[in-house]
Amino acid sequence: MNNKEFTSELSRRLGYTLKDTSELATSLLSDMTRQLEEGNTISIQGFGTFEVKKKAERISVNPTTKQRMLVPPKLVLTYKPSTLLKDKFK
Secondary structure (H helix, E strand, O other): OOHHHHHHHHHHHHOOOHHHHHHHHHHHHHHHHHHHHOOOOEEEOOOEEEEEEEEOOEEEEOOOOOOEEEEOOEEEEEEEEOHHHHHHOO
């Protein structure tokens, strides 16, 4: 399902216009992005939790040249599904 199909289905279910639904989805995603950039965790009941975690620096080895490289620390977005969502896919 792409963004256009998702927005169309959501507008049909909610009874809003396609434009209003698109603005609503864009606003929701921009607010979620801003919260994650600030380091906050987002929990959506029945869906899961989004969190930004810091991966520590590590040493990586190139298997062909055996050269060791230092991989710097970085921030990664993680998602943990809720138990309700996990149960639906069992």
